[in-house]
Amino acid sequence: MKKWLIIFIFILLSVYLTPLATDAHVKWFTKLEPIKVPLEEILSTEFIVISLLIAILLAVLTQWIPKLMDIPGVSKVDLKLDSYRKYSRNILKYGTAIAFILQVVNRTMFAPEFTISDTWQTVVMWVIIVMLLIPHHIATKVAALIMLGLFISIWNEAGWFHMLDYGFYIAIIGVFLVGRTQLETAGFPFLYLGTGLSLCWVAVEKWVYPMMTTDIIHEHHVPTFGFDPELFVVLAAFIEFVVGYLLVVGILNRLLAVVVTILFILTTTIFGYTEVVGHAMIHIVLIIFIIEGISFYHPPIKMHRTRLDQMIFVFLNFLFVLSTFLLIYYRFG
Template identity: 45%
Template sequence: MITSSFPTWQQSFSNPSEYCRLSLRKWPEKTGIVAIPYSMMNFGQLANGRRSTMTMKYIITIIALSIVYILIPFTASAHVKWFSTETPIKAPLEEIVSPLFITLTLIISVTLGVLPKLSTKLQHFNLVKTADKRLTSLRPYSPILLRLGVAFALMIQLLSGSILAPEIPVRQMTMWIAILTISLLLMPNKMATQLGAIGLFMLFVFEIQFFGFFHMLEYSYYLAIVLALLIQKTRYHHFGIPILYLGTGFSLCWAALEKLVFPELSINIIESFNIPTFGIEPSILVVLGAFIEFVLGYLLLIGIFNRLLALSITLLFFMTTTVFGITEIIGHSIIHIILIIFIIEGKGFYPTPIEIHRGLRHQTVFIVFNFLLINLALLLLYYRFA
């Protein structure tokens, strides 16, 4: 019995469009009459697809680097305590909540409302899907990266004569605690990791008595690291990534408020390091930088654009080393470790705060309302205890 690769005539009546499609596909293979043009057409489509993918990669790379370069002057005064020698002077509240502050708050609120829709569209790009798939395959290495990364960051800090942050000097007690903590974290053992986390917590608590709890809140990501290390290799280990997001996001928001409450510190840094202002007044530049840093921290808190956001912050911090040098590397080394983990993990195992709300309308209301609430609440809290 002779079989044909063509669709049967019965198929033409049941589904005419499918019959035509199959006939056109089988005809070149059966007859060879238009096999060459057909194969050339497929090759051309494939080449165009690859060319468009490569073009998209170049466009995304150029846009990302351009944005990062433009943002350097606005965020170069991050962690002003590391570089400014001026005495902090709290600005009056009426100067902080200025027309510029209110205008930026409203503009950013409207802009943030578009992000849920943009995030949904972005997930449909093949480039994003491929990157997510490859990065997700690296998730098993995140706990190891966190443990060894913290040990490496503490080593760099000790060698520079500081601990936890560049403005915190090493003392005899903290030196031995740090050495013990590093040794424990280098051991691939659950108990050793938990003891190392306790050692890191002791360092944090020890410095509170010298600098105060308010000062150390800017480094609350250390508390998040402690919790993430404590629950490694336990049934609660999936909570580690959300905890790191909360701690890091809050730290960025808290550091941003310092620029608003103590603007003279940031202005002093801009003038001392000759940071380009592009014709913008330093006082305005400080407010813009504070809002940019606060928005970055807020987006980490609510869990949107996780990988893209972590990559952008990492590139931004790397670029600011051209201004501040080795001090910037020492101070942000631990944050770079966390951001690399965010790039690998994405949103993590559990739904992010914004994903708890179903539907674009609910997500838009959530992201706008909470930005206004968190911005004003943290500002008043910071101003009250500053």
């Protein structure tokens, strides 16, 4: 019983208070070939118990989170962040340009694993950057269409399920394309959804291919806070999955974005410049989340009016989403 209590506390602290010194995209930092472990090994007693504990925790959070606004000073910070919303689209636009500059200088596209091999790819990257730097919405849309074409070309080579790790780029492209149109208000909700689903997807990789992550832990001396590396990998994947899930259902977005931003900043001390290049775009997206909150987003949880209905929805929905992602990734990933 004491063991499960320690695990439960670890999950709680890791999600809200402490950084997790491991990286989401393990493929960037290991040369091991991905080997699936048996499904019954993934669905261990620890995995099932942790899943149920997290589902209960998230159900309780639906009622506890609104009380955070009663903390002195929180409302003022919230109002201050609201005043920066008018800059959100420019932050995303010029932040994307900066992220692409880092990538092209590093001779990569979208992620460190996709290296630039032809001159035309370099030219396309710089065209995207220039078009994003032009302060006009038509230029932004042109940049978005070129980004989409380049993304699809890489998608065809790498495989559809592999590129789901970077599905948030599709969401970013969508935000750019609907700017100054009747669908503009749908842009940022789509960004929340796309980013959340991407984080969930990369988290499942740790369960299906755990040896890749344990190799990183040993090679880079990643602290495991006293846990066995194998159990730590399971917990790390759960934390990443919960982060993505919370973005999708609309719980704790501003505070969550701050925590995840700190997490990614701290991982640079372990993984260095590759980490900076690989997660620069994610940092920009998280800044948007910090500024925007969920004022424009009608989270799925709001479909249920009573507290009990909301708690039941989150509990069951988390288990359903977790099972669906795991089974699809195991079958096709």
